[in-house]
Amino acid sequence: MxxxxxxxxxxxxxxxxxxxxxxxxxxxDLDAGIADQIRELEARADRIQRELYEELSVWHKVQLSRHxxxxxxxxxxxxxxxxxxxxxxxxxxxxxxxxVAGFARFDGRTVAVIGHQKGRxxxxxxxxxxxxxxxxxxxxxxxxxxxxxxxGRPVLTFIDTPGAYPGLGAEERGQSEAIGHSLLxxxxxxxxxxxxxxxxxxxxxxxxxxxxxxxxMLQYSTYSVITPEGCASILWRDGARGPxxxxxxxxxxxxxxxxxxxxxxxxxxxxxxxxxxxxxxERLAEALRRHLAELDAMTPEQRIEQRYAKFRAMGPFVxxxx
Amino acid sequence: xxxxxxxxVSEPSQKKTLGEGVFRRCDTCGATLKxxxxxxxxxxxxGCGHHYRLSAEAWIELLLDPGSWVExxxxxxxxDPLGFVDSKPYRQRLEASRKKTGHQDALLAGDGTLNGxxxxxxxxxxxxxxxxxxxxxxxxxxxxxxxxxxxxxxxVLLSASGGARMQEGALSLMQMAKTVAALxxxxxxxxxxxxxxxxxTTGGVAASYALLGDVNIAEPRALIGFAGPRVIEQTxxxxxxxxxxxxxxxxxxxxxxxxAHRHEMRATIARLLSxxxx
Numbered sequence: 001m002x003x004x005x006x007x008x009x010x011x012x013x014x015x016x017x018x019x020x021x022x023x024x025x026x027x028x029d030l031d032a033g034i035a036d037q038i039r040e041l042e043a044r045a046d047r048i049q050r051e052l053y054e055e056l057s058v059w060h061k062v063q064l065s066r067h068x069x070x071x072x073x074x075x076x077x078x079x080x081x082x083x084x085x086x087x088x089x090x091x092x093x094x095x096x097x098x099x100v101a102g103f104a105r106f107d108g109r110t111v112a113v114i115g116h117q118k119g120r121x122x123x124x125x126x127x128x129x130x131x132x133x134x135x136x137x138x139x140x141x142x143x144x145x146x147x148x149x150x151x152g153r154p155v156l157t158f159i160d161t162p163g164a165y166p167g168l169g170a171e172e173r174g175q176s177e178a179i180g181h182s183l184l185x186x187x188x189x190x191x192x193x194x195x196x197x198x199x200x201x202x203x204x205x206x207x208x209x210x211x212x213x214x215x216x217m218l219q220y221s222t223y224s225v226i227t228p229e230g231c232a233s234i235l236w237r238d239g240a241r242g243p244x245x246x247x248x249x250x251x252x253x254x255x256x257x258x259x260x261x262x263x264x265x266x267x268x269x270x271x272x273x274x275x276x277x278x279x280x281x282e283r284l285a286e287a288l289r290r291h292l293a294e295l296d297a298m299t300p301e302q303r304i305e306q307r308y309a310k311f312r313a314m315g316p317f318v319x320x321x322x
Numbered sequence: 323x324x325x326x327x328x329x330x331v332s333e334p335s336q337k338k339t340l341g342e343g344v345f346r347r348c349d350t351c352g353a354t355l356k357x358x359x360x361x362x363x364x365x366x367x368x369g370c371g372h373h374y375r376l377s378a379e380a381w382i383e384l385l386l387d388p389g390s391w392v393e394x395x396x397x398x399x400x401x402d403p404l405g406f407v408d409s410k411p412y413r414q415r416l417e418a419s420r421k422k423t424g425h426q427d428a429l430l431a432g433d434g435t436l437n438g439x440x441x442x443x444x445x446x447x448x449x450x451x452x453x454x455x456x457x458x459x460x461x462x463x464x465x466x467x468x469x470x471x472x473x474x475x476x477x478v479l480l481s482a483s484g485g486a487r488m489q490e491g492a493l494s495l496m497q498m499a500k501t502v503a504a505l506x507x508x509x510x511x512x513x514x515x516x517x518x519x520x521x522x523t524t525g526g527v528a529a530s531y532a533l534l535g536d537v538n539i540a541e542p543r544a545l546i547g548f549a550g551p552r553v554i555e556q557t558x559x560x561x562x563x564x565x566x567x568x569x570x571x572x573x574x575x576x577x578x579x580x581x582a583h584r585h586e587m588r589a590t591i592a593r594l595l596s597x598x599x600x
């Protein structure tokens with residue numbers, strides 16, 4: 001288990017509890033002193049956990065959204081969906097492993113599932129390009145969304161990316177056009193679309209999977225116009241001031257809800273999804289099920305109209321001309 | 323309506339004054355010429371053809387029939403939804419840009435005619451916070467597409483923007499979805515959208531409607547891309563090749579339809595609209 005600096009007291013306490021338990025197991029569990037000690041430590045762990053997560057700073061929450069043990073798209077896919085058939089490639093250039101797409105069953109019915117995928121091991125991280133998709137990734141997503149439309153299957157997307165990849169090949173092959181095109185395709189689908197930000201909702205690369213009838217965010221996920229580090233590097237020419245930029249960007253799930261860009265926050269187990277992935281997946285499934293049922297009741301025209309009106313209303317301004 | 327001719331401004335950094343300020347030196351070829359020669363040549367260096375920035379007002383004058391421009395939504399003003407403060411508060415930045423440009427935000431939008439044909443025209447003001455797209459710019463572009471749809475007119479939009487406006491956070495990001503959705507409706511109605519890519523067009527503006535023109539026309543040497551060159555260099559840790567992300571590079575890689583010299587821009591747009599609509 002990897003852990004963040006602020007999680008350390010809790011993780012250490014839990015380790016001590018585990019150690020004591022194994023000692024008590026070896027001794028045949030009859031030592032009342034050890035049992036008392038374990039109970040006391042468990043109570044303390046509980047208290048620390050609650051206190052710790054009640055007063056997390058913005059930056060702590062940003063770190064949680066990027067936690068190395070946080071469940072990724074494929075973890076939720078395993079936990080919530082069945083019979084997943086992955087579809088590869090954009091039929092034009094390549095297959096992009098940073099963005100996974102295909103069809104699967106959710107409560108027995110077929111849905112298209114599309115999401116960014118990060119890697120956990122070094123090898124896997126490189127293969128997945130840290131969840132930063134190239135144009136061919138977004139073009140694959142569009143291809144699968146259009147397939148879903150043809151066969152009348154809802155589209156569920158899962159957003160978890162620092163951003164679309166900024167590199168030579170990405171520019172040569174039209175990263176801008178690929179993202180713009182994805183926004184266009186999503187805005188016109190008649191089937192239900194639900195997007196969930198499960199980790200990092202980084203900029204245009206995130207929004208490219210985010211034009212949905214319902215936008216959900218997990219409690220410790222973020223949605224931002226730019227990474228805090230990128231913002232700091234532009235504003236202060238110092239990427240190390242990410243924590244300062246994070247304060248300004250209002251990128252937490254709660255901010256997104258207040259600003260009207262997401263419909264629902266899906267709460268996570270205490271301490272974050274990584275502390276109980278099965279529970280996190282169950283909470284996500286419940287929210288998806290509920291929203292999907294609402295969208296099922298609408299006609300394709302109503303869904304297109306609702307999606308348009310929803311994004312049409314985003315962004316405050318005043319009219320000085322009256 | 324030529325109210326804007328007096329406010330024609332070129333970028334100070336590109337303007338080198340000698341003595342009384344009647345001469346300008348081209349930073350690209352080094353030629354020193356009378357300032358009027360640059361202006362008469364639409365801010366294109368008469369020596370080497372380098373395109374300097376033309377003000378939004380001058381673009382409107384260049385593209386539209388005289389007196390046909392009617393501006394819309396000029397009163398839309400940004401709020402400060404995040405209370406954003408970096409080295410300066412966002413509200414102060416807005417105020418400074420309003421003072422500098424005489425406009426409320428980074429886009430002018432309106433009706434006009436081009437060779438007698440009614441069109442909807444939008445032009446970015448790069449001098450207003452780097453032409454960044456926040457809620458006001460997003461709203462004005464959305465209304466531009468919607469007016470095109472309502473009035474059954476083509477839309478011509480000249481972009482020059484660093485991308486989404488950081489100071490409005492994710493609300494700026496959402497303008498990408500909002501503008502593209504409106505463009506989709508224009509498309510469905512069979513109305514053309516001519517996207518003109520000026521220097522520079524990057525970030526959230528490039529990655530939304532700007533490269534989705536029915537025709538994408540770029541100015542020579544305009545920088546057009548998703549990520550800024552500095553970000554890419556930091557990511558890949560090497561110098562970028564000469565000409566990377568310039569209009570010619572995009573033409574070569576199939577991302578823009580044409581590059582048009584500023585003198586040819588009006589005629590190019592007019593010919594395309596005629597091909598689509600006459």
